[in-house]
Amino acid sequence: MSSPHRAPTPDRSRAGVRSAVGTVAGAAGDAQVLDHAVAELVRRTRFPVAFGGLASGDAVHVTSIHGARTRRLEGLVVEASRGLGGRALVEKRPRLALDYRSSRSITHDYDRAVLGEGISTLFALPIMVAGRARGVIYCGSWSESPVGDVVARPAFAVAEELSSELRIRDEVQRRLTLSPTGTGSVTMPATTREELRETYAELRSITAIVDDPAVRARLDRLEQRLAALSHDDTEQSLDLDVRLSPREVDVLACAALGSTNAEIAATLELREGTVKSYLQSAMAKLDASTRHAAVVTARRAGLLP
CATH class of the missing domain: 3.30.450.40 (GAF domain)
Structure with missing residues:
Protein backbone atom coordinates (compact mmCIF):
# COMPACT_ATOMS: atom_id res chain seq x y z
CA MET A 1 0.00 0.00 0.00
CA ARG A 169 21.35 44.29 -1.94
CA ASP A 170 22.93 40.82 -1.76
CA GLU A 171 23.54 41.25 1.96
CA VAL A 172 20.01 42.48 2.63
CA GLN A 173 18.59 39.55 0.68
CA ARG A 174 20.79 37.16 2.64
CA ARG A 175 19.57 38.62 5.92
CA LEU A 176 15.97 38.35 4.73
CA THR A 177 16.51 34.69 3.93
CA LEU A 178 18.03 33.99 7.35
CA SER A 179 15.56 36.04 9.38
CA PRO A 180 12.67 34.33 11.19
CA THR A 181 9.41 34.31 9.23
CA GLY A 182 6.98 33.37 11.95
CA THR A 183 4.69 35.72 13.83
CA GLY A 184 4.65 36.91 17.40
CA SER A 185 6.10 33.88 19.15
CA VAL A 186 9.29 33.67 17.07
CA THR A 187 12.21 35.68 18.41
CA MET A 188 15.19 36.57 16.27
CA PRO A 189 18.47 35.16 17.65
CA ALA A 190 20.65 37.82 19.24
CA THR A 191 23.55 37.02 16.91
CA THR A 192 21.35 37.52 13.84
CA ARG A 193 20.08 40.84 15.18
CA GLU A 194 23.62 42.04 15.82
CA GLU A 195 24.63 41.07 12.27
CA LEU A 196 21.69 43.07 10.95
CA ARG A 197 22.75 46.05 13.02
CA GLU A 198 26.32 45.78 11.72
CA THR A 199 25.01 45.68 8.16
CA TYR A 200 22.81 48.69 8.86
CA ALA A 201 25.78 50.68 10.19
CA GLU A 202 27.89 49.74 7.17
CA LEU A 203 25.06 50.73 4.85
CA ARG A 204 24.72 54.10 6.60
CA SER A 205 28.45 54.73 6.18
CA ILE A 206 28.23 53.98 2.44
CA THR A 207 25.13 56.12 1.95
CA ALA A 208 26.86 59.00 3.71
CA ILE A 209 29.48 59.32 0.95
CA VAL A 210 27.20 58.71 -2.07
CA ASP A 211 26.43 61.88 -4.03
CA ASP A 212 23.82 60.54 -6.46
CA PRO A 213 20.33 61.38 -5.04
CA ALA A 214 18.66 58.42 -6.78
CA VAL A 215 21.20 55.96 -5.39
CA ARG A 216 20.87 57.51 -1.92
CA ALA A 217 17.09 57.13 -2.08
CA ARG A 218 17.37 53.44 -2.92
CA LEU A 219 19.92 52.90 -0.17
CA ASP A 220 17.59 54.67 2.27
CA ARG A 221 14.84 52.19 1.41
CA LEU A 222 17.22 49.30 2.06
CA GLU A 223 18.10 50.84 5.43
CA GLN A 224 14.43 50.98 6.36
CA ARG A 225 14.02 47.29 5.51
CA LEU A 226 17.01 46.37 7.66
CA ALA A 227 15.75 48.50 10.55
CA ALA A 228 12.34 46.82 10.38
CA LEU A 229 13.90 43.34 10.24
CA SER A 230 16.04 43.91 13.31
CA HIS A 231 13.26 45.37 15.46
CA ASP A 232 12.97 43.57 18.79
CA ASP A 233 9.30 42.87 19.54
CA THR A 234 10.16 41.86 23.10
CA GLU A 235 11.56 45.31 23.89
CA GLN A 236 9.09 47.92 25.08
CA SER A 237 8.86 50.71 22.52
CA LEU A 238 9.28 54.31 23.50
CA ASP A 239 7.05 57.10 22.19
CA LEU A 240 9.61 59.86 21.86
CA ASP A 241 9.16 63.00 19.79
CA VAL A 242 12.80 63.34 18.75
CA ARG A 243 14.31 63.92 15.31
CA LEU A 244 17.93 63.05 14.70
CA SER A 245 19.77 64.43 11.70
CA PRO A 246 21.07 61.91 9.13
CA ARG A 247 24.62 62.46 10.36
CA GLU A 248 23.60 61.95 13.99
CA VAL A 249 22.03 58.62 12.99
CA ASP A 250 25.20 57.69 11.05
CA VAL A 251 27.41 58.39 14.05
CA LEU A 252 25.07 56.71 16.53
CA ALA A 253 24.77 53.59 14.34
CA CYS A 254 28.55 53.24 14.35
CA ALA A 255 28.73 53.94 18.08
CA ALA A 256 26.20 51.15 18.61
CA LEU A 257 28.82 48.71 17.31
CA GLY A 258 31.32 49.87 19.92
CA SER A 259 33.40 51.97 17.53
CA THR A 260 35.57 54.72 19.01
CA ASN A 261 35.29 58.33 17.85
CA ALA A 262 38.45 57.86 15.77
CA GLU A 263 37.06 54.72 14.14
CA ILE A 264 33.74 56.42 13.40
CA ALA A 265 35.59 59.38 11.89
CA ALA A 266 37.57 57.08 9.59
CA THR A 267 34.44 55.17 8.54
CA LEU A 268 32.36 58.25 7.78
CA GLU A 269 35.26 60.36 6.48
CA LEU A 270 34.73 63.03 9.15
CA ARG A 271 36.98 64.79 11.63
CA GLU A 272 37.11 63.23 15.08
CA GLY A 273 35.94 66.49 16.63
CA THR A 274 32.95 66.53 14.27
CA VAL A 275 32.03 63.01 15.35
CA LYS A 276 32.17 64.06 19.00
CA SER A 277 29.93 67.01 18.25
CA TYR A 278 27.31 64.83 16.51
CA LEU A 279 27.37 62.34 19.38
CA GLN A 280 26.89 65.07 21.98
CA SER A 281 24.00 66.53 19.99
CA ALA A 282 22.31 63.13 19.68
CA MET A 283 22.80 62.42 23.40
CA ALA A 284 21.28 65.78 24.30
CA LYS A 285 18.23 65.18 22.09
CA LEU A 286 17.76 61.71 23.59
CA ASP A 287 18.36 62.96 27.14
CA ALA A 288 21.13 60.40 27.59
CA SER A 289 24.25 60.84 29.68
CA THR A 290 26.33 58.24 27.80
CA ARG A 291 26.57 57.00 24.22
CA HIS A 292 25.38 53.57 25.33
CA ALA A 293 22.27 55.07 26.89
CA ALA A 294 21.70 57.10 23.71
CA VAL A 295 21.85 53.93 21.61
CA VAL A 296 19.37 52.12 23.90
CA THR A 297 16.95 55.05 23.82
CA ALA A 298 17.27 55.45 20.04
CA ARG A 299 16.49 51.76 19.54
CA ARG A 300 13.44 51.88 21.80
CA ALA A 301 12.25 54.96 19.91
CA GLY A 302 12.70 53.20 16.57
CA LEU A 303 15.46 55.55 15.43
CA LEU A 304 18.05 52.74 15.26
CA PRO A 305 17.67 49.02 14.54
Missing part, protein backbone atom coordinates in the same frame (compact mmCIF):
# COMPACT_ATOMS: atom_id res chain seq x y z
CA SER A 2 1.49 3.29 -1.01
CA SER A 3 1.97 5.90 1.66
CA PRO A 4 -0.27 8.97 1.44
CA HIS A 5 1.25 12.13 0.06
CA ARG A 6 2.12 14.50 2.89
CA ALA A 7 1.30 18.11 2.15
CA PRO A 8 3.77 20.74 3.33
CA THR A 9 2.94 22.41 6.61
CA PRO A 10 1.32 25.86 6.24
CA ASP A 11 4.32 27.62 7.80
CA ARG A 12 6.80 25.99 5.42
CA SER A 13 4.53 26.63 2.47
CA ARG A 14 4.23 30.31 3.31
CA ALA A 15 7.97 30.54 3.90
CA GLY A 16 8.60 29.00 0.48
CA VAL A 17 6.28 31.47 -1.20
CA ARG A 18 7.93 34.36 0.63
CA SER A 19 11.37 33.10 -0.42
CA ALA A 20 10.32 32.76 -4.07
CA VAL A 21 8.69 36.19 -4.12
CA GLY A 22 11.76 37.69 -2.46
CA THR A 23 14.05 36.12 -5.06
CA VAL A 24 11.97 37.42 -7.97
CA ALA A 25 11.72 40.88 -6.39
CA GLY A 26 15.47 40.87 -5.76
CA ALA A 27 16.23 40.00 -9.39
CA ALA A 28 13.88 42.71 -10.64
CA GLY A 29 15.47 45.21 -8.27
CA ASP A 30 18.97 44.28 -9.44
CA ALA A 31 17.88 44.89 -13.04
CA GLN A 32 16.58 48.34 -12.10
CA VAL A 33 19.84 49.18 -10.33
CA LEU A 34 21.76 48.08 -13.42
CA ASP A 35 19.55 50.15 -15.72
CA HIS A 36 20.20 53.26 -13.62
CA ALA A 37 23.95 52.67 -13.84
CA VAL A 38 23.82 52.27 -17.63
CA ALA A 39 21.86 55.52 -17.92
CA GLU A 40 24.50 57.19 -15.72
CA LEU A 41 27.26 56.05 -18.10
CA VAL A 42 25.67 58.09 -20.87
CA ARG A 43 25.01 61.05 -18.59
CA ARG A 44 28.41 61.20 -16.88
CA THR A 45 30.84 60.08 -19.59
CA ARG A 46 31.62 61.26 -23.12
CA PHE A 47 30.27 58.02 -24.59
CA PRO A 48 26.95 58.41 -26.44
CA VAL A 49 25.81 54.80 -26.11
CA ALA A 50 25.88 52.42 -23.13
CA PHE A 51 24.50 48.98 -22.41
CA GLY A 52 24.95 46.18 -19.93
CA GLY A 53 23.64 43.09 -18.23
CA LEU A 54 24.00 40.83 -15.24
CA ALA A 55 25.67 37.44 -15.38
CA SER A 56 23.56 34.31 -15.44
CA GLY A 57 25.62 31.15 -15.50
CA ASP A 58 28.50 31.69 -17.93
CA ALA A 59 26.89 34.49 -19.90
CA VAL A 60 25.87 38.12 -19.61
CA HIS A 61 22.34 38.90 -20.75
CA VAL A 62 22.10 42.50 -21.95
CA THR A 63 18.91 43.98 -20.50
CA SER A 64 19.65 47.69 -20.45
CA ILE A 65 20.53 49.93 -23.41
CA HIS A 66 20.73 53.73 -23.48
CA GLY A 67 21.59 56.02 -26.38
CA ALA A 68 21.49 53.40 -29.14
CA ARG A 69 20.48 54.42 -32.65
CA THR A 70 19.37 50.93 -33.72
CA ARG A 71 17.87 47.83 -32.08
CA ARG A 72 20.86 45.60 -32.88
CA LEU A 73 21.96 45.31 -29.24
CA GLU A 74 18.58 44.13 -27.96
CA GLY A 75 18.59 40.57 -26.63
CA LEU A 76 22.37 40.26 -26.87
CA VAL A 77 23.81 37.37 -24.82
CA VAL A 78 27.58 37.49 -24.31
CA GLU A 79 29.25 34.21 -23.47
CA ALA A 80 32.21 34.03 -21.08
CA SER A 81 35.56 34.66 -22.83
CA ARG A 82 33.80 35.70 -26.06
CA GLY A 83 33.98 39.23 -27.36
CA LEU A 84 35.15 42.21 -25.34
CA GLY A 85 32.63 41.81 -22.52
CA GLY A 86 33.22 38.07 -22.24
CA ARG A 87 36.90 38.70 -21.69
CA ALA A 88 36.17 41.40 -19.11
CA LEU A 89 33.86 38.95 -17.31
CA VAL A 90 36.45 36.16 -17.14
CA GLU A 91 39.53 38.32 -16.56
CA LYS A 92 37.69 40.49 -14.00
CA ARG A 93 39.20 43.67 -15.34
CA PRO A 94 38.19 46.40 -17.83
CA ARG A 95 38.80 45.80 -21.51
CA LEU A 96 39.08 48.38 -24.27
CA ALA A 97 38.81 48.05 -28.04
CA LEU A 98 39.85 51.39 -29.51
CA ASP A 99 38.99 50.21 -33.02
CA TYR A 100 36.54 47.38 -32.45
CA ARG A 101 36.34 46.29 -36.09
CA SER A 102 40.09 45.65 -36.44
CA SER A 103 40.82 44.47 -32.87
CA ARG A 104 42.80 41.22 -32.81
CA SER A 105 42.71 40.74 -29.05
CA ILE A 106 39.06 39.60 -28.95
CA THR A 107 36.79 37.20 -30.74
CA HIS A 108 34.30 38.83 -33.08
CA ASP A 109 31.24 36.74 -32.21
CA TYR A 110 29.11 39.84 -31.69
CA ASP A 111 30.14 41.98 -34.66
CA ARG A 112 26.62 41.89 -36.06
CA ALA A 113 25.27 43.60 -32.95
CA VAL A 114 28.16 45.92 -32.10
CA LEU A 115 29.14 46.98 -35.62
CA GLY A 116 25.49 46.98 -36.63
CA GLU A 117 24.96 49.68 -34.02
CA GLY A 118 27.88 51.53 -35.61
CA ILE A 119 30.13 51.33 -32.55
CA SER A 120 33.82 51.94 -33.20
CA THR A 121 35.36 52.30 -29.71
CA LEU A 122 34.00 50.03 -26.98
CA PHE A 123 34.89 50.01 -23.28
CA ALA A 124 33.73 47.08 -21.09
CA LEU A 125 33.83 47.10 -17.28
CA PRO A 126 33.07 44.04 -15.13
CA ILE A 127 30.92 44.63 -12.04
CA MET A 128 32.84 43.00 -9.21
CA VAL A 129 30.96 41.98 -6.06
CA ALA A 130 32.81 40.01 -3.37
CA GLY A 131 35.45 38.92 -5.86
CA ARG A 132 32.91 37.68 -8.40
CA ALA A 133 31.96 39.32 -11.70
CA ARG A 134 28.21 39.94 -11.39
CA GLY A 135 27.86 41.50 -14.81
CA VAL A 136 29.36 43.82 -17.40
CA ILE A 137 28.56 47.38 -18.42
CA TYR A 138 29.73 48.87 -21.72
CA CYS A 139 30.11 52.35 -23.09
CA GLY A 140 30.90 53.07 -26.70
CA SER A 141 31.24 55.72 -29.37
CA TRP A 142 30.45 55.70 -33.07
CA SER A 143 33.88 57.03 -33.97
CA GLU A 144 37.34 56.07 -32.74
CA SER A 145 37.82 57.87 -29.43
CA PRO A 146 40.90 57.80 -27.16
CA VAL A 147 40.14 56.68 -23.60
CA GLY A 148 42.44 58.31 -21.05
CA ASP A 149 42.06 58.77 -17.30
CA VAL A 150 39.78 61.78 -17.62
CA VAL A 151 37.41 59.87 -19.89
CA ALA A 152 37.56 56.57 -17.99
CA ARG A 153 37.26 57.96 -14.45
CA PRO A 154 33.49 58.61 -14.55
CA ALA A 155 32.89 55.13 -15.98
CA PHE A 156 34.93 53.57 -13.17
CA ALA A 157 32.93 55.60 -10.64
CA VAL A 158 29.63 54.32 -12.06
CA ALA A 159 30.91 50.73 -11.99
CA GLU A 160 32.03 51.12 -8.37
CA GLU A 161 28.69 52.59 -7.30
CA LEU A 162 26.84 49.74 -9.00
CA SER A 163 29.13 47.20 -7.35
CA SER A 164 28.50 48.71 -3.90
CA GLU A 165 24.74 48.78 -4.35
CA LEU A 166 24.57 45.18 -5.59
CA ARG A 167 26.75 44.07 -2.68
CA ILE A 168 24.39 45.75 -0.23
Whole structure:
Protein backbone atom coordinates (compact mmCIF):
# COMPACT_ATOMS: atom_id res chain seq x y z
CA MET A 1 0.00 0.00 0.00
CA SER A 2 1.49 3.29 -1.01
CA SER A 3 1.97 5.90 1.66
CA PRO A 4 -0.27 8.97 1.44
CA HIS A 5 1.25 12.13 0.06
CA ARG A 6 2.12 14.50 2.89
CA ALA A 7 1.30 18.11 2.15
CA PRO A 8 3.77 20.74 3.33
CA THR A 9 2.94 22.41 6.61
CA PRO A 10 1.32 25.86 6.24
CA ASP A 11 4.32 27.62 7.80
CA ARG A 12 6.80 25.99 5.42
CA SER A 13 4.53 26.63 2.47
CA ARG A 14 4.23 30.31 3.31
CA ALA A 15 7.97 30.54 3.90
CA GLY A 16 8.60 29.00 0.48
CA VAL A 17 6.28 31.47 -1.20
CA ARG A 18 7.93 34.36 0.63
CA SER A 19 11.37 33.10 -0.42
CA ALA A 20 10.32 32.76 -4.07
CA VAL A 21 8.69 36.19 -4.12
CA GLY A 22 11.76 37.69 -2.46
CA THR A 23 14.05 36.12 -5.06
CA VAL A 24 11.97 37.42 -7.97
CA ALA A 25 11.72 40.88 -6.39
CA GLY A 26 15.47 40.87 -5.76
CA ALA A 27 16.23 40.00 -9.39
CA ALA A 28 13.88 42.71 -10.64
CA GLY A 29 15.47 45.21 -8.27
CA ASP A 30 18.97 44.28 -9.44
CA ALA A 31 17.88 44.89 -13.04
CA GLN A 32 16.58 48.34 -12.10
CA VAL A 33 19.84 49.18 -10.33
CA LEU A 34 21.76 48.08 -13.42
CA ASP A 35 19.55 50.15 -15.72
CA HIS A 36 20.20 53.26 -13.62
CA ALA A 37 23.95 52.67 -13.84
CA VAL A 38 23.82 52.27 -17.63
CA ALA A 39 21.86 55.52 -17.92
CA GLU A 40 24.50 57.19 -15.72
CA LEU A 41 27.26 56.05 -18.10
CA VAL A 42 25.67 58.09 -20.87
CA ARG A 43 25.01 61.05 -18.59
CA ARG A 44 28.41 61.20 -16.88
CA THR A 45 30.84 60.08 -19.59
CA ARG A 46 31.62 61.26 -23.12
CA PHE A 47 30.27 58.02 -24.59
CA PRO A 48 26.95 58.41 -26.44
CA VAL A 49 25.81 54.80 -26.11
CA ALA A 50 25.88 52.42 -23.13
CA PHE A 51 24.50 48.98 -22.41
CA GLY A 52 24.95 46.18 -19.93
CA GLY A 53 23.64 43.09 -18.23
CA LEU A 54 24.00 40.83 -15.24
CA ALA A 55 25.67 37.44 -15.38
CA SER A 56 23.56 34.31 -15.44
CA GLY A 57 25.62 31.15 -15.50
CA ASP A 58 28.50 31.69 -17.93
CA ALA A 59 26.89 34.49 -19.90
CA VAL A 60 25.87 38.12 -19.61
CA HIS A 61 22.34 38.90 -20.75
CA VAL A 62 22.10 42.50 -21.95
CA THR A 63 18.91 43.98 -20.50
CA SER A 64 19.65 47.69 -20.45
CA ILE A 65 20.53 49.93 -23.41
CA HIS A 66 20.73 53.73 -23.48
CA GLY A 67 21.59 56.02 -26.38
CA ALA A 68 21.49 53.40 -29.14
CA ARG A 69 20.48 54.42 -32.65
CA THR A 70 19.37 50.93 -33.72
CA ARG A 71 17.87 47.83 -32.08
CA ARG A 72 20.86 45.60 -32.88
CA LEU A 73 21.96 45.31 -29.24
CA GLU A 74 18.58 44.13 -27.96
CA GLY A 75 18.59 40.57 -26.63
CA LEU A 76 22.37 40.26 -26.87
CA VAL A 77 23.81 37.37 -24.82
CA VAL A 78 27.58 37.49 -24.31
CA GLU A 79 29.25 34.21 -23.47
CA ALA A 80 32.21 34.03 -21.08
CA SER A 81 35.56 34.66 -22.83
CA ARG A 82 33.80 35.70 -26.06
CA GLY A 83 33.98 39.23 -27.36
CA LEU A 84 35.15 42.21 -25.34
CA GLY A 85 32.63 41.81 -22.52
CA GLY A 86 33.22 38.07 -22.24
CA ARG A 87 36.90 38.70 -21.69
CA ALA A 88 36.17 41.40 -19.11
CA LEU A 89 33.86 38.95 -17.31
CA VAL A 90 36.45 36.16 -17.14
CA GLU A 91 39.53 38.32 -16.56
CA LYS A 92 37.69 40.49 -14.00
CA ARG A 93 39.20 43.67 -15.34
CA PRO A 94 38.19 46.40 -17.83
CA ARG A 95 38.80 45.80 -21.51
CA LEU A 96 39.08 48.38 -24.27
CA ALA A 97 38.81 48.05 -28.04
CA LEU A 98 39.85 51.39 -29.51
CA ASP A 99 38.99 50.21 -33.02
CA TYR A 100 36.54 47.38 -32.45
CA ARG A 101 36.34 46.29 -36.09
CA SER A 102 40.09 45.65 -36.44
CA SER A 103 40.82 44.47 -32.87
CA ARG A 104 42.80 41.22 -32.81
CA SER A 105 42.71 40.74 -29.05
CA ILE A 106 39.06 39.60 -28.95
CA THR A 107 36.79 37.20 -30.74
CA HIS A 108 34.30 38.83 -33.08
CA ASP A 109 31.24 36.74 -32.21
CA TYR A 110 29.11 39.84 -31.69
CA ASP A 111 30.14 41.98 -34.66
CA ARG A 112 26.62 41.89 -36.06
CA ALA A 113 25.27 43.60 -32.95
CA VAL A 114 28.16 45.92 -32.10
CA LEU A 115 29.14 46.98 -35.62
CA GLY A 116 25.49 46.98 -36.63
CA GLU A 117 24.96 49.68 -34.02
CA GLY A 118 27.88 51.53 -35.61
CA ILE A 119 30.13 51.33 -32.55
CA SER A 120 33.82 51.94 -33.20
CA THR A 121 35.36 52.30 -29.71
CA LEU A 122 34.00 50.03 -26.98
CA PHE A 123 34.89 50.01 -23.28
CA ALA A 124 33.73 47.08 -21.09
CA LEU A 125 33.83 47.10 -17.28
CA PRO A 126 33.07 44.04 -15.13
CA ILE A 127 30.92 44.63 -12.04
CA MET A 128 32.84 43.00 -9.21
CA VAL A 129 30.96 41.98 -6.06
CA ALA A 130 32.81 40.01 -3.37
CA GLY A 131 35.45 38.92 -5.86
CA ARG A 132 32.91 37.68 -8.40
CA ALA A 133 31.96 39.32 -11.70
CA ARG A 134 28.21 39.94 -11.39
CA GLY A 135 27.86 41.50 -14.81
CA VAL A 136 29.36 43.82 -17.40
CA ILE A 137 28.56 47.38 -18.42
CA TYR A 138 29.73 48.87 -21.72
CA CYS A 139 30.11 52.35 -23.09
CA GLY A 140 30.90 53.07 -26.70
CA SER A 141 31.24 55.72 -29.37
CA TRP A 142 30.45 55.70 -33.07
CA SER A 143 33.88 57.03 -33.97
CA GLU A 144 37.34 56.07 -32.74
CA SER A 145 37.82 57.87 -29.43
CA PRO A 146 40.90 57.80 -27.16
CA VAL A 147 40.14 56.68 -23.60
CA GLY A 148 42.44 58.31 -21.05
CA ASP A 149 42.06 58.77 -17.30
CA VAL A 150 39.78 61.78 -17.62
CA VAL A 151 37.41 59.87 -19.89
CA ALA A 152 37.56 56.57 -17.99
CA ARG A 153 37.26 57.96 -14.45
CA PRO A 154 33.49 58.61 -14.55
CA ALA A 155 32.89 55.13 -15.98
CA PHE A 156 34.93 53.57 -13.17
CA ALA A 157 32.93 55.60 -10.64
CA VAL A 158 29.63 54.32 -12.06
CA ALA A 159 30.91 50.73 -11.99
CA GLU A 160 32.03 51.12 -8.37
CA GLU A 161 28.69 52.59 -7.30
CA LEU A 162 26.84 49.74 -9.00
CA SER A 163 29.13 47.20 -7.35
CA SER A 164 28.50 48.71 -3.90
CA GLU A 165 24.74 48.78 -4.35
CA LEU A 166 24.57 45.18 -5.59
CA ARG A 167 26.75 44.07 -2.68
CA ILE A 168 24.39 45.75 -0.23
CA ARG A 169 21.35 44.29 -1.94
CA ASP A 170 22.93 40.82 -1.76
CA GLU A 171 23.54 41.25 1.96
CA VAL A 172 20.01 42.48 2.63
CA GLN A 173 18.59 39.55 0.68
CA ARG A 174 20.79 37.16 2.64
CA ARG A 175 19.57 38.62 5.92
CA LEU A 176 15.97 38.35 4.73
CA THR A 177 16.51 34.69 3.93
CA LEU A 178 18.03 33.99 7.35
CA SER A 179 15.56 36.04 9.38
CA PRO A 180 12.67 34.33 11.19
CA THR A 181 9.41 34.31 9.23
CA GLY A 182 6.98 33.37 11.95
CA THR A 183 4.69 35.72 13.83
CA GLY A 184 4.65 36.91 17.40
CA SER A 185 6.10 33.88 19.15
CA VAL A 186 9.29 33.67 17.07
CA THR A 187 12.21 35.68 18.41
CA MET A 188 15.19 36.57 16.27
CA PRO A 189 18.47 35.16 17.65
CA ALA A 190 20.65 37.82 19.24
CA THR A 191 23.55 37.02 16.91
CA THR A 192 21.35 37.52 13.84
CA ARG A 193 20.08 40.84 15.18
CA GLU A 194 23.62 42.04 15.82
CA GLU A 195 24.63 41.07 12.27
CA LEU A 196 21.69 43.07 10.95
CA ARG A 197 22.75 46.05 13.02
CA GLU A 198 26.32 45.78 11.72
CA THR A 199 25.01 45.68 8.16
CA TYR A 200 22.81 48.69 8.86
CA ALA A 201 25.78 50.68 10.19
CA GLU A 202 27.89 49.74 7.17
CA LEU A 203 25.06 50.73 4.85
CA ARG A 204 24.72 54.10 6.60
CA SER A 205 28.45 54.73 6.18
CA ILE A 206 28.23 53.98 2.44
CA THR A 207 25.13 56.12 1.95
CA ALA A 208 26.86 59.00 3.71
CA ILE A 209 29.48 59.32 0.95
CA VAL A 210 27.20 58.71 -2.07
CA ASP A 211 26.43 61.88 -4.03
CA ASP A 212 23.82 60.54 -6.46
CA PRO A 213 20.33 61.38 -5.04
CA ALA A 214 18.66 58.42 -6.78
CA VAL A 215 21.20 55.96 -5.39
CA ARG A 216 20.87 57.51 -1.92
CA ALA A 217 17.09 57.13 -2.08
CA ARG A 218 17.37 53.44 -2.92
CA LEU A 219 19.92 52.90 -0.17
CA ASP A 220 17.59 54.67 2.27
CA ARG A 221 14.84 52.19 1.41
CA LEU A 222 17.22 49.30 2.06
CA GLU A 223 18.10 50.84 5.43
CA GLN A 224 14.43 50.98 6.36
CA ARG A 225 14.02 47.29 5.51
CA LEU A 226 17.01 46.37 7.66
CA ALA A 227 15.75 48.50 10.55
CA ALA A 228 12.34 46.82 10.38
CA LEU A 229 13.90 43.34 10.24
CA SER A 230 16.04 43.91 13.31
CA HIS A 231 13.26 45.37 15.46
CA ASP A 232 12.97 43.57 18.79
CA ASP A 233 9.30 42.87 19.54
CA THR A 234 10.16 41.86 23.10
CA GLU A 235 11.56 45.31 23.89
CA GLN A 236 9.09 47.92 25.08
CA SER A 237 8.86 50.71 22.52
CA LEU A 238 9.28 54.31 23.50
CA ASP A 239 7.05 57.10 22.19
CA LEU A 240 9.61 59.86 21.86
CA ASP A 241 9.16 63.00 19.79
CA VAL A 242 12.80 63.34 18.75
CA ARG A 243 14.31 63.92 15.31
CA LEU A 244 17.93 63.05 14.70
CA SER A 245 19.77 64.43 11.70
CA PRO A 246 21.07 61.91 9.13
CA ARG A 247 24.62 62.46 10.36
CA GLU A 248 23.60 61.95 13.99
CA VAL A 249 22.03 58.62 12.99
CA ASP A 250 25.20 57.69 11.05
CA VAL A 251 27.41 58.39 14.05
CA LEU A 252 25.07 56.71 16.53
CA ALA A 253 24.77 53.59 14.34
CA CYS A 254 28.55 53.24 14.35
CA ALA A 255 28.73 53.94 18.08
CA ALA A 256 26.20 51.15 18.61
CA LEU A 257 28.82 48.71 17.31
CA GLY A 258 31.32 49.87 19.92
CA SER A 259 33.40 51.97 17.53
CA THR A 260 35.57 54.72 19.01
CA ASN A 261 35.29 58.33 17.85
CA ALA A 262 38.45 57.86 15.77
CA GLU A 263 37.06 54.72 14.14
CA ILE A 264 33.74 56.42 13.40
CA ALA A 265 35.59 59.38 11.89
CA ALA A 266 37.57 57.08 9.59
CA THR A 267 34.44 55.17 8.54
CA LEU A 268 32.36 58.25 7.78
CA GLU A 269 35.26 60.36 6.48
CA LEU A 270 34.73 63.03 9.15
CA ARG A 271 36.98 64.79 11.63
CA GLU A 272 37.11 63.23 15.08
CA GLY A 273 35.94 66.49 16.63
CA THR A 274 32.95 66.53 14.27
CA VAL A 275 32.03 63.01 15.35
CA LYS A 276 32.17 64.06 19.00
CA SER A 277 29.93 67.01 18.25
CA TYR A 278 27.31 64.83 16.51
CA LEU A 279 27.37 62.34 19.38
CA GLN A 280 26.89 65.07 21.98
CA SER A 281 24.00 66.53 19.99
CA ALA A 282 22.31 63.13 19.68
CA MET A 283 22.80 62.42 23.40
CA ALA A 284 21.28 65.78 24.30
CA LYS A 285 18.23 65.18 22.09
CA LEU A 286 17.76 61.71 23.59
CA ASP A 287 18.36 62.96 27.14
CA ALA A 288 21.13 60.40 27.59
CA SER A 289 24.25 60.84 29.68
CA THR A 290 26.33 58.24 27.80
CA ARG A 291 26.57 57.00 24.22
CA HIS A 292 25.38 53.57 25.33
CA ALA A 293 22.27 55.07 26.89
CA ALA A 294 21.70 57.10 23.71
CA VAL A 295 21.85 53.93 21.61
CA VAL A 296 19.37 52.12 23.90
CA THR A 297 16.95 55.05 23.82
CA ALA A 298 17.27 55.45 20.04
CA ARG A 299 16.49 51.76 19.54
CA ARG A 300 13.44 51.88 21.80
CA ALA A 301 12.25 54.96 19.91
CA GLY A 302 12.70 53.20 16.57
CA LEU A 303 15.46 55.55 15.43
CA LEU A 304 18.05 52.74 15.26
CA PRO A 305 17.67 49.02 14.54
